Amino acid sequence: MAGRDEEFTAYVTARMAWLRRVAFLLCQDWHRADDLVQTAITRLYVHWRRASAADNVDGYARTVLVRVFLAEQRGGWRQRVRVVERTPDAVVEPVDQAGGVDLRAALAALPPRQRAAVVLRFYCDLSVEQTAGVLGCSGGTVKSQTARGLDALRRVLEPELAEGRSSHERP
Template sequence: MAEHAVVLGGEVTALDWDTEFTSLYDRCNDQMRFTAFLMCGNWHEAEDVLQAAFLKLYLAGPKLASHSYIEGYLQQIVVRTFLAERRKVRWRREKLTDSPPESLVDSPDTEDGIVVWEALSKMPARQRAVLVLRYWNDMSIDDVATALNCSTGTVKSQTSKGLRTLREKLGPGFGQSRLEV
């Protein structure tokens, strides 16, 4: 059982942190889970990344509870956890299991969305993270640089490379009208 400290000079107690953390989890879980899914390509890995990120945030403790940037910090932890996991398992592309692969029910529901999602899932992790943060989460270049702990120049170059890679994977005719006149 956690000890509950007394509020001294504006410090947050462990009980206050538990309440704030629960509120943050309720507010951010779905958005962060989907962000992790877009980067990972499957819900199971996204859940693992999200769980690790929330644990890291919780362990950072009450010193963060009163800060206005806590949601941004959580997003930064999610991205960095994803990238760290990718570095650990870079050598392994597929893992054999006894269960069938996930169905497309978990992926975007339009045909174009499915095609983009599949192309995105085959991209290098850093490019994928940049594209998800820039275009799905609508983050600025500076915010992405902060989340990825890199320079704005790196974000710009990874965005450029990522868009080029995505276009190559989608092919030249993607996005044009599919109706024949």
């Protein structure tokens, strides 16, 4: 048991920053990202024997994290209500550039499954099939969710281009 705990602790220590970044991209809040990661690593610990035997431990952990995020989105409104008057300062101050801020705001506006598909495909660099496995859906669903998410991002981030395309597409 001690060897199992040491192996798990070493893995989580090495991958914590990566897990937090993926969680932040999904939920757009560092505190909530920490909660998602905490829940995910707790579930990962419970199933560590199976996770450590997997061909891709990072893929297993990422799948757990995304499923925790999506399950939370399906939860009741209580889980999403903020009960503090003012949001506390961020634990880690990310280096933000204007484009990154705009992209994260646009990403936050996407519905959860579209956001998860875009993050998995373009931040985590997963294939359509790998993303489908993580989300528990078909490859066609991943493609349509990704396409809709990218269209929404383009409309927000490049409104003049989106207007130009639509005027050229119409006769």
